[in-house]
Amino acid sequence: MNPFEALASAPLHKVNQRTLVRVRATDTVADALQKMLDAKRGAAAVVDDDGLVGMFTEGDVLMKALNADVDMNTATVGELMTPDPVSMRDDDTFENAIAILRKRGFHHLPVYGTDGRPNGVISVRDLLAYVADHFPQEFLNLPPERQEWGEYGG
C-alpha cells in the first residue's frame, strides 16, 4: 500500500478528534454561543436523550442568528440549528470524510464511536492536520514554490 492509499483508508479514530460541545435544542442561542466560545469551537452538537438531533455551526450563526430580527437571548438553538446532520463513524475512512465534506460543503462532521454514541467532531482542519502529520516527509520538505530545476535531484 503506497502512502496515499494508506492516507485514504485511514480510519477516523486515527485522526485527532475534538470532544463535542453539546447543547440542547431548548438552549438559547446566546448560551450555546458562550459554550462554543469557551471551548473555542465553530460547531456544537445538538443532542437530546436519544442522541444527536442537529448541529449548530458558524454558518447557522451567520445565516440565521445574526439577522436583525433574531434576539439571541430568547431564540433557541432548535429554531436555528441544521437538523438531521450527516455523521461519520469511528471506523469510516479518511477518504469518505473528505468526500462528504466536499460534496456537502461542511466544515465539521460529528463522529460516532463504536458504542453507537456521538463522541467527537472532526473539522476539515483536523483532516488537513492528519495529512501534514502523516504524509511522507519528503513531501513536506519540498520548497513552498515549484522550482524549475533541482528539486528532484539528478
Added chain:
Amino acid sequence: MHKLQLTIGEIVEPGQPASVPLDATVEEGLKRLRAAHPTCLLVMDGERLAGIFTRKDAMVRVACANIDPAATAMSEVMTPDPETLTLSHRVIWAINRMVSGGYRNIPVIDESGTPVAVLGVSQVTAQLDEMFEELALPLVDTEESPWVDIGGGA
C-alpha cells in the same frame, strides 16, 4: 504530477475575490458575506489588503461580542494583515500554512500584492477527493503489449 504538488495557480481561477472597504460597516460586511456565500471577505484599504473577515470572526467578534453591526466598522472586527500565498505556491504548502496558522481561508496575491483569489479549505479537500478517486481507478493498460499470449508449454 501529484495533485498536492500542483501550484495554487493551477487550481484557482484568478479574479476579484469578495471584498469590502475598510470603512464599511459590519452590517454591510455581513450582508455581503451572506449574499454570494463566500467563506470570507477581504477587507481592502484602497488597493491594499488590510484584513480578512471570516465566518468565525462573524461568530466570535460580532455575535458573541454583542456589538451593533450598524455602528461598527469592519476594521474593528477583521483579522488585520492576514498571511498570504501566491499563485506559485504549492497546495501542500497551503496545507502546511492552514494547519500551522489555523486558517480556513488564505488570500492569494499577485506580484504587485493585489489579491486575486482566496484559497479555501474546500478547494484543498477537492484536490484530496480527486486524488483518492484516481487511486480507486482500475489500472488499465493503454498500450498494446507485444506479449499478449504467453501461452503454455516449456
